[in-house]
Amino acid sequence: MVALARKTLVYEWRRFLPAILAVGFAGLLQLLQLALVLGIFGSTSLYITGSSADVWIGYPGTQSVGQGRSIDGDVESRILMDPAVQRVEPYIWVDGDWRGTTETGGVSVFVSGIDPRADGLMFSKALPPDLRARLAQPDAVVVDRSDLDQLGVGIGQTATINGHEVRVVGISSGLRALGGVNVLCSLDTARRLDSDAEDIGPTYLVAKLRDPTQADAVAIRLRGDTAFGPYTTWSAHHFARLSVRYWMFDTGAGAGVLFLAGIVFLVGAVITSQTLIAAVNGSVREYATLNALGVGVGALRRVVLEQAFWVGALGLLGASVLGVVLLLLARSQNVPVVLTLPAALGCIVLVMGLAAVSGLAAMRSLRAADPATLLR
Amino acid sequence: MHPANLVTPSTTAAPTIALQAENISKAFVSGKQRTQVLDGLSLHIDSGELTLISGPSGCGKSTLLAVLSGLQKIDGGRVLALGSELGQLDLHALERFRLQHTGFVFQGFNLFPALSAFEQVELPLNHMGLSRQEARERARSSLEEVGLSHRMKLRPSELSGGEKQRVAIARALAKEPELLFADEPTSALDAANGQMIIDILHRIARTHGTTVLCVSHDPRLVVHADRVLAMEDGRILSDQRNHAPVSASKGISS
Numbered sequence: 001m002v003a004l005a006r007k008t009l010v011y012e013w014r015r016f017l018p019a020i021l022a023v024g025f026a027g028l029l030q031l032l033q034l035a036l037v038l039g040i041f042g043s044t045s046l047y048i049t050g051s052s053a054d055v056w057i058g059y060p061g062t063q064s065v066g067q068g069r070s071i072d073g074d075v076e077s078r079i080l081m082d083p084a085v086q087r088v089e090p091y092i093w094v095d096g097d098w099r100g101t102t103e104t105g106g107v108s109v110f111v112s113g114i115d116p117r118a119d120g121l122m123f124s125k126a127l128p129p130d131l132r133a134r135l136a137q138p139d140a141v142v143v144d145r146s147d148l149d150q151l152g153v154g155i156g157q158t159a160t161i162n163g164h165e166v167r168v169v170g171i172s173s174g175l176r177a178l179g180g181v182n183v184l185c186s187l188d189t190a191r192r193l194d195s196d197a198e199d200i201g202p203t204y205l206v207a208k209l210r211d212p213t214q215a216d217a218v219a220i221r222l223r224g225d226t227a228f229g230p231y232t233t234w235s236a237h238h239f240a241r242l243s244v245r246y247w248m249f250d251t252g253a254g255a256g257v258l259f260l261a262g263i264v265f266l267v268g269a270v271i272t273s274q275t276l277i278a279a280v281n282g283s284v285r286e287y288a289t290l291n292a293l294g295v296g297v298g299a300l301r302r303v304v305l306e307q308a309f310w311v312g313a314l315g316l317l318g319a320s321v322l323g324v325v326l327l328l329l330a331r332s333q334n335v336p337v338v339l340t341l342p343a344a345l346g347c348i349v350l351v352m353g354l355a356a357v358s359g360l361a362a363m364r365s366l367r368a369a370d371p372a373t374l375l376r
Numbered sequence: 377m378h379p380a381n382l383v384t385p386s387t388t389a390a391p392t393i394a395l396q397a398e399n400i401s402k403a404f405v406s407g408k409q410r411t412q413v414l415d416g417l418s419l420h421i422d423s424g425e426l427t428l429i430s431g432p433s434g435c436g437k438s439t440l441l442a443v444l445s446g447l448q449k450i451d452g453g454r455v456l457a458l459g460s461e462l463g464q465l466d467l468h469a470l471e472r473f474r475l476q477h478t479g480f481v482f483q484g485f486n487l488f489p490a491l492s493a494f495e496q497v498e499l500p501l502n503h504m505g506l507s508r509q510e511a512r513e514r515a516r517s518s519l520e521e522v523g524l525s526h527r528m529k530l531r532p533s534e535l536s537g538g539e540k541q542r543v544a545i546a547r548a549l550a551k552e553p554e555l556l557f558a559d560e561p562t563s564a565l566d567a568a569n570g571q572m573i574i575d576i577l578h579r580i581a582r583t584h585g586t587t588v589l590c591v592s593h594d595p596r597l598v599v600h601a602d603r604v605l606a607m608e609d610g611r612i613l614s615d616q617r618n619h620a621p622v623s624a625s626k627g628i629s630s
Contacts, residue, residue, distance in 0.1 A: 001502045001508075002491065002495045002498050002499040002502055004488065004490070004491065004499060007488075007490040007491060007495070008488065008489075008490040010490070011489060011490030011531075012489065012490060283488065283489075285484060285486045286486050286487065286488045288486070289480065289482060289486040290499070290500060291471070292445075292447060292474065292478075292480045292482075293474065293475065293478070293479065293480060293500045293547070293548065293551065294471050294472065294473070294474035294475025294476065294478065294500070294503070294504075294551075295471075295475070295499075295500055295503045296468070296471045296475075296503070297467075297471070299503055371447045371480070372442050372447040372448045374480075374482045374484070374486070374559070375438040375439070375441055375442045375447065375448075375482070375559050
């Protein structure tokens, strides 16, 4: 079989280049935007994904980790009564006002009071063991490297949170927060920093199960008991999704992603289809001749669709190479970018869908390939 | 290659009818203006002959070719090609008919810029259900027949006008069609190349027994045609058989 579509694409590559570039940039734009959004909003669930707790217990109606209210500490005994629960640990969230030694003004910080024991659940994946051990010292805090400038401190230096003095004992990475700065300290330190008299217990309790796969079932089972005051439970996975979704949609970022996806698709499809249409029009007499010789319209359509497929595939290849390079560059600059498999697949579907729609649009101009017109 | 198709150049044996038009009419409507291109025209074309339709531009000769080859529908009358009534065939069946039985050569060569001469010829054969081996064999022998065996690997941009038209003829010939339609095949070519195309068309009719129907106002073609139909205003003015050479100007106006 003579590979008409591919040979034409190679021979007339200049003609197809705008379409390949359009598809490639459409894919790249979407990929980077998605990676950025996932990276940025993924940090809103860092508290959950960076920890090894299976079930979270918090105030009913909490929409994201940063919006918890304190619950009664006695809930812990209720949770421990469940045979599936292995361990329970409190987690205290304090909104703080940071005053550094240099002139930084007030910086809004999210204080996470955690159990500093070596086998503590909170931030077990995000915080190195030696830094965690240092948190046991009174008024010790750990901050993220990328926040140092904003906080105006270095290691070993002191600052105040809500008027209480703290000392930076360690610098970690991967703790960046959205809309503020994460500061990690021990539960004791966090209680001292909490200036709200209404906070009578921890903001959350986090539980480790004997069988982590039971998280959803246990979370549902633990709900609905009000003997210890209001609380509810989520599996870690569910709560993380809740947090990310809250930020995606309540901040309008999710709508932004979808909007850009629409724009990218539209602009990419217009450029690509116009290029493919021009390519078809450029060969319309040849296509008409083939049709005169009895090659069916269906076969000619397949040629156009195949060209669209290759344009999409080549654009995708370019976008992937450039995307990986740019994502690595972003990582090296501490820009939060995360690319998940579903997100990558989504981009591939978008790009190939764009190419397919353009191919279908270009197929319409084959109607001009009427062999009778060759005889006029 | 085609011993079975060999037909001796005889004018005495009664030829079978390859194409038949009965009282056909065709009009084009452009806005409010209606132009009657063919008006009650009847004719039959014998198989294995090179028939030339000549006449001034706008006389309807190209339309007649389009109608006889099944590229265009008629308003009235009927067209029989190889015994099939073309008006009864739907679009798909017409495509299949053309695939199996017809070849076309156009004034423009209409070759794909990206394909070599060999691929241009092979491409339609791929759609005929031939094996890869057979398609390549046919493409090679067709190109050899038009004298391009040494230019098979070249793209259209590397070929002269005459060579391009020979590739186009090879593309039609490789299908081994019973009917070969040619529309002004020489008008874009210089004298020498035009003559070569005429010779090839002539030879195809002789050696393959192909019915060649050629539309042209090129007077050089007249002497090579077995039969010359002169058209004007959608009707056939004269119908002459070339037992003796016809003067190039007789019955032809351009």
